[in-house]
Amino acid sequence: MSEIASNKALESAKKDQGIKGHMSESREKLSLFLNNRLGMFGLMLVVLFFVSAIFAPYFATHDPFLMNIPQRMSGPTLEHWAGTDQLGRDTYSRVIYGGRVALKVAAIGVSISLFVGLLLGMLAGYGPRWLDNFLLLIFDSIRSFPTIVLALAAVALLGPSLELVLAVVIVTSIPGYARLARTSTLALKNTEFILAERSLGAHPAIIMWRHIMPNVIGPLLILAAMDVPVVVTIEAGLSFLGLGVLPPTASWGTILNEGYLVIRDTPWPIIAGGIPLVLTTLGFTFLGEALRDVFDPRLRKGK
Amino acid sequence: MDTKNLLEIRNLNVDFKTPRGRVHALREVSFNAPKGKIVGIVGESGSGKSTVIWAMTQLLAGNGVVEGGEIYFNGKNVLDFSEDELRAFRGEEASIVFQDPMTSQIPVLSYSQQMSDIAYRQRNKSFREKIEHSKQIMRKVGIPDTEQRVYQYPHQFSGGMRQRAGIAMALLMNPLMLIGDEPTTALDVTMEAQIIHLLRSLQEELKSTVMIVSHNLGLIAELCDEVVVMYAGEVVEQGGIRQIFHNAKHPYTQALLECDPARVSNRARFLPTIPGDLPDLHIRPNGCVFAPRCKYALQRCEQDRPETYVIEGTHNTKCHLLDSSRDQFGTSSTIERQVSKTETYDSSLKNIIDFEKPPILNVENLNVRFEIMGPLQALLRRNRKRFVDAVLDVSLHLRQGETLGLVGESGSGKTTLGRAILGLVPSSRGSVEFDGRLLTDLSESVLRNLRQDMAMMFQDPIGSLSPRKTVGALIAEPFSLHRKDKKNLEEEARKLCDMVNLPHSFLNRYPHELSGGQARRVGVARALALEPKLIIADEPTAGLDVSVQGEVLNLMRDLQARRKLSYLIVTHNLPVIRHICDRLAIMYLGRIVEQGNGEMIFQKPAHPYTEALVHGVPQPDPDKRRNLVSIEGEVPSLTNRPSGCEFHNRCKYVQEKCKTLMPQEKVLPDGRTVQCHFPLIN
Numbered sequence: 001m002s003e004i005a006s007n008k009a010l011e012s013a014k015k016d017q018g019i020k021g022h023m024s025e026s027r028e029k030l031s032l033f034l035n036n037r038l039g040m041f042g043l044m045l046v047v048l049f050f051v052s053a054i055f056a057p058y059f060a061t062h063d064p065f066l067m068n069i070p071q072r073m074s075g076p077t078l079e080h081w082a083g084t085d086q087l088g089r090d091t092y093s094r095v096i097y098g099g100r101v102a103l104k105v106a107a108i109g110v111s112i113s114l115f116v117g118l119l120l121g122m123l124a125g126y127g128p129r130w131l132d133n134f135l136l137l138i139f140d141s142i143r144s145f146p147t148i149v150l151a152l153a154a155v156a157l158l159g160p161s162l163e164l165v166l167a168v169v170i171v172t173s174i175p176g177y178a179r180l181a182r183t184s185t186l187a188l189k190n191t192e193f194i195l196a197e198r199s200l201g202a203h204p205a206i207i208m209w210r211h212i213m214p215n216v217i218g219p220l221l222i223l224a225a226m227d228v229p230v231v232v233t234i235e236a237g238l239s240f241l242g243l244g245v246l247p248p249t250a251s252w253g254t255i256l257n258e259g260y261l262v263i264r265d266t267p268w269p270i271i272a273g274g275i276p277l278v279l280t281t282l283g284f285t286f287l288g289e290a291l292r293d294v295f296d297p298r299l300r301k302g303k
Numbered sequence: 304m305d306t307k308n309l310l311e312i313r314n315l316n317v318d319f320k321t322p323r324g325r326v327h328a329l330r331e332v333s334f335n336a337p338k339g340k341i342v343g344i345v346g347e348s349g350s351g352k353s354t355v356i357w358a359m360t361q362l363l364a365g366n367g368v369v370e371g372g373e374i375y376f377n378g379k380n381v382l383d384f385s386e387d388e389l390r391a392f393r394g395e396e397a398s399i400v401f402q403d404p405m406t407s408q409i410p411v412l413s414y415s416q417q418m419s420d421i422a423y424r425q426r427n428k429s430f431r432e433k434i435e436h437s438k439q440i441m442r443k444v445g446i447p448d449t450e451q452r453v454y455q456y457p458h459q460f461s462g463g464m465r466q467r468a469g470i471a472m473a474l475l476m477n478p479l480m481l482i483g484d485e486p487t488t489a490l491d492v493t494m495e496a497q498i499i500h501l502l503r504s505l506q507e508e509l510k511s512t513v514m515i516v517s518h519n520l521g522l523i524a525e526l527c528d529e530v531v532v533m534y535a536g537e538v539v540e541q542g543g544i545r546q547i548f549h550n551a552k553h554p555y556t557q558a559l560l561e562c563d564p565a566r567v568s569n570r571a572r573f574l575p576t577i578p579g580d581l582p583d584l585h586i587r588p589n590g591c592v593f594a595p596r597c598k599y600a601l602q603r604c605e606q607d608r609p610e611t612y613v614i615e616g617t618h619n620t621k622c623h624l625l626d627s628s629r630d631q632f633g634t635s636s637t638i639e640r641q642v643s644k645t646e647t648y649d650s651s652l653k654n655i656i657d658f659e660k661p662p663i664l665n666v667e668n669l670n671v672r673f674e675i676m677g678p679l680q681a682l683l684r685r686n687r688k689r690f691v692d693a694v695l696d697v698s699l700h701l702r703q704g705e706t707l708g709l710v711g712e713s714g715s716g717k718t719t720l721g722r723a724i725l726g727l728v729p730s731s732r733g734s735v736e737f738d739g740r741l742l743t744d745l746s747e748s749v750l751r752n753l754r755q756d757m758a759m760m761f762q763d764p765i766g767s768l769s770p771r772k773t774v775g776a777l778i779a780e781p782f783s784l785h786r787k788d789k790k791n792l793e794e795e796a797r798k799l800c801d802m803v804n805l806p807h808s809f810l811n812r813y814p815h816e817l818s819g820g821q822a823r824r825v826g827v828a829r830a831l832a833l834e835p836k837l838i839i840a841d842e843p844t845a846g847l848d849v850s851v852q853g854e855v856l857n858l859m860r861d862l863q864a865r866r867k868l869s870y871l872i873v874t875h876n877l878p879v880i881r882h883i884c885d886r887l888a889i890m891y892l893g894r895i896v897e898q899g900n901g902e903m904i905f906q907k908p909a910h911p912y913t914e915a916l917v918h919g920v921p922q923p924d925p926d927k928r929r930n931l932v933s934i935e936g937e938v939p940s941l942t943n944r945p946s947g948c949e950f951h952n953r954c955k956y957v958q959e960k961c962k963t964l965m966p967q968e969k970v971l972p973d974g975r976t977v978q979c980h981f982p983l984i985n
Contacts, residue, residue: 193770196761198727199761200758201754202780214771215770
C-alpha cells in the first residue's frame with residue numbers, strides 16, 4: 001500500500017516533464033541493465049558467439065574439412081590449438097565453424113517460432129472461442145510429445161538433415177510462445193483501451209497488430225533469449241545421436257559424437273566441443289535473466 | 304506536547320528518491336489530532352495526504368525518507384520507535400481502514416483466521432477466545448449472522464459488508480486511533496451513507512480518535528470535527544469543521560469548496576474550476592505553493608514563504624493575504640493572470656435541443672443477457688440459472704443536442720447498457736435505432752464504418768488509452784482508421800489538441816505521463832475527432848479531482864453547444880450529472896425505474912430509489928448532516944432477483960402489493976415515467 005503514496009508523489013512530479021520523462025525511463029532501464037554484472041557477462045558471451053560464427057573464416061586457423069591423417073588425435077599444440085580429431089582435422093576450427101550451425105538453428109528456429117507463436121497466440125486470445133479451443137488442442141498435443149521422441153520419429157520417416165532439426169525445433173517451441181502470447185492477450189482483451197479502439201471502429205487485425213502486439217511482445221522476447229540455449233542443445237543433442245547435421249559438416253553435436261567414439265584415445269574433441277555449448281547456454285541464460293529483471297518491474301522492487 | 308492531543312505532527316518533511324532527483328512530498332507539515340475527535344485530512348491527489356499516514360505508521364515506500372520533524376503519538380515520538388515497537392504500535396495503537404477492501408484483505412484466509420492473526424501478540428488468548436472477540440466486533444460494525452460469517456472468506460462478502468469487516472479488523476485491538484484512508488471511495492452512494500453513519504456511531508460509542516483522509520468534501524463535512532486542508536505537500540489551512548466550511552480563509556480552500564458540484568446548489572451551465580496544475584515537487588517552492596494558481600496572488604506570494612497566521616483558536620492558515628500589515632485585496636500589486644479557461648467559455652452559446660427532428664437515438668425494449676455457464680454445466684447443476692440479465696427492457700430516446708444522464712449504483716447495468724447501444728456488447732432482444740438506421744440488424748463491418756458518428760468515452764481516463772502509443776498517434780488514430788487520405792494527420796492532431804486545450808508539447812508523451820485530467824482531454828479529443836453526432840460517456844469524471852472535474856464537464860458542454868452533440872452520460876455521481884443533464888434515467892438491476900426531466904427528478908423524486916440516491920449524497924456542509932440512513936441493504940445479485948417490485952426489499956415505503964406484483968411503467972402528469980406502484984408524487 002505504501003507504494004501508492006510514493007506513486008502519487010511521483011505522478012505529480014511527472015507532470016510537465018514531457019518526453020524527458022519517457023527518455024529517462026528508458027535510460028533508467030539501460031543503467032539497470034549495465035549494472036547487472038551477470039547480464040553483461042552474458043552479453044559478452046553472446047556477442048562472442050555471434051561474431052565468431054559470422055566471421056568464422058577469420059577466426060578459424062585451418063580448413064575445418066582438411067584431413068591430416070598422420071597428425072590425427074593429437075593434443076593441443078601451437079599448430080592445432082585444441083588438438084585434432086580422429087581424421088586429423090583441426091578441432092578448434094571445427095568448433096568455430098560448428099558455431100555457424102548452432103547460430104543458424106538458433107536464429108532461424110527461434111525467430112520463426114517466436115513470430116508464428118506470437119501470431120497464433122494473439123489469434124487464440126483475441127479470436128472466437130472455438131478457434132481458441134482448437135489452437136489450444138493443437139498446442140497441447142505438440143507439447144505432450146517429448147522433443148527428442150518427436151525428432152526421432154521425424155528422422156525415422158524422412159532421414160536426418162539440418163532442415164528437419166530446424167523444423168522439429170520450430171514446431172515444438174511454437175506452443176510455448178503461443179501460450180504466453182495468448183495469456184497476455186486474454187488479459188488485454190477486456191481492458192478499456194482495447195474496448196476504446198473497438199468503439200472507434202478499428203478492424204480486429206489493426207487492434208491486434210497495433211495495440212495488442214506491442215504490449216505482448218516484451219515477455220516473448222525475453223523467453224526467446226532464454227530459449228536460444230535450449231534450441232542449441234536440441235540441435236547438438238540430435239546431431240550427437242547422429243540424427244541431425246550429417247558429417248562431415250562441423251557442428252558442436254557432431255564434434256561431441258565423433259569425440260565420444262575416440263574418447264579412450266583423446267579427450268580433447270569432447271572438451272573442445274563441450275565448452276562452447278556450455279558458454280553459449282550460460283551467456284543466453286544470463287542475458288535473458290538480466291533482460292527479464294529490467295523489464296519486469298515486479299522483480300525489480302525487492303532490490 | 305499537549306496532553307489533550309493524541310497525535311501531534313511537527314514540521315514533518317518527507318522526500319521520495321526518484322531517478323530524477325528528490326520529490327519533496329511533504330514540507331513542514333504540522334497538525335494535531337485532539338483526543339476523542341474526528342480529524343479529516345482533505346486534499347486532491349498529489350497533496351500528500353496519504354503520505355502523512357504512511358510516514359506516521361512508518362510504512363513509507365522503499366524510496367521514501369523522513370527528512371526531519373516529529374510525530375508524537377500519545378506522548379512518544381513514533382520516528383524513534385524500533386521495529387518491535389512499531390509492530391506493537393501499528394494495528395494496536397493506530398490502525399488503518401483501507402480504501403479498497405478487495406485488495407487490502409487476504410483472499411485465501413477466512414475472516415476468523417485474518418482476525419486471529421491480527422491478535423497474534425495476545426499469546427495468553429486461545430484461538431477460540433480470539434474468534435469470540437472477533438464475532439463481537441463484527442456484530443458491533445453491523446455484520447449479521449456473525450456465527451457463520453466469521454468463517455467466511457472476503458469474496459463471500461458484498462462490497463459494503465467487506466468494508467464493514469475492514470473496520471472490524473481495524474477495531475479489533477481496540478486502537479487509540481482509527482485511520483480511514485478514503486474509506487468510502489470504492490463504495491456506492493447508498494453504501495457510503497451507511498459507512499459514514501457507522502463510523503460516526505462507533506466513534507461516539509468508543510470515544511476513540513479517528514482520522515479520515517479523503518478528497519470527498521461531503522464525507523469530511525458529514526463526519527469530521529476538525530479539518531486539515533493539504534495542497535501539494537503542505538498544510539494550507541486547518542481548523543474546526545465550521546470554520547473551514549463556512550469561513551475558509553485560504554484561497555485554495557475557498558476554491559476547492561467552490562468547485563464541489565454538490566455545493567453549487569443551482570443548476571449551472573459551467574462549473575467553477577481551479578486553473579493550472581500542481582507544481583513540480585522536485586523543486587522546493589520559494590514562495591507560497593499555491594501562488595501559481597491563486598486568483599489573489601501578490602508579488603510577495605511568489606517570493607516569500609507565508610507564515611502561519613492564527614485566525615481564531617485552532618483555525619490557522621498559511622497565506623500572505625492574512626498578514627495584517629499587507630495591502631488590501633485587489634490592490635495594484637495583484638499579478639496579472641491569463642483569464643482562466645472557465646471564463647473563456649462563451650456562456651451566451653446556448654444549447655438548443657432540436658425537438659423538430661425525430662430523436663437521434665431510439666432504444667426500444669433492449670435486453671442484454673450474459674451466459675454465465677455453458678449448456679453442459681447448466682445441465683449438471685440444474686437448479687442454477689444459465690443466464691444473467693444485465694439490462695432488461697430498456698427504452699429511451701435522445702434528441703439532437705440533448706444530454707441524458709443514466710444513473711445507478713454499481714451493478715445496475717448502466718455501463719452495459721451504454722456499451723450495448725454502441726454494439727460493443729451484443730444485445731439479446733430489442734432494437735437500437737440511431738440516426739434512422741437500425742443498429743441491431745447491422746453486420747460488424749457496416750457497424751465499424753458507422754462508428755464515426757457515435758463515439759464512446761471510457762471510465763478510466765489513462766487506462767482507456769493504448770499504453771505504447773504517443774498522444775499524437777492516439778489523437779490522430781480516428782483519422783487513420785476512417786479516412787482514405789492519410790496526409791496531414793499531425794496537423795489534425797494539433798487542431799484537436801487546441802480544441803481540448805491541450806498544449807502541443809503533449810503530443811509526444813505517453814499516456815502514463817499524463818495526469819487524469821489531461822488523459823481525459825485526450826479521450827475527449829479522440830471521441831470528437833470525426834465529429835460524431837452521439838457521444839456515450841461512461842463516468843466522465845471518475846478518477847478526477849474536483850478542481851479538474853469542472854474543467855472536463857465545461858469542455859464537454861462547450862463542445863456540445865458548438866456542435867449540437869447528443870450526450871448519453873453514464874454515472875453514479877449525482878451532483879455532477881445534475882449540472883449537465885437535461886433528462887435523467889435512473890437504473891436499478893438493469894431496469895429504468897424512473898425517467899424524466901433532470902431538475903424535476905432532483906426536486907421531487909417519484910421513485911423511492913431515486914429519492915434514496917438523491918438524498919444519499921453527503922452535502923459539503925457540516926450544518927446539513929443527515930441523521931438517517933436513507934437506504935438500507937445492498938443491491939441484490941442479478942442471479943437472484945427479488946420477486947414483485949425488485950426494489951421492495953430495500954424500500955422504505957414497501958407495501959404488500961409490492962412484494963408480489965411487478966409494477967408497470969406509469970406516466971406521471973409532468974411527463975415522467977416511473978415504475979412504482981406508489982410513486983412519491985401524484
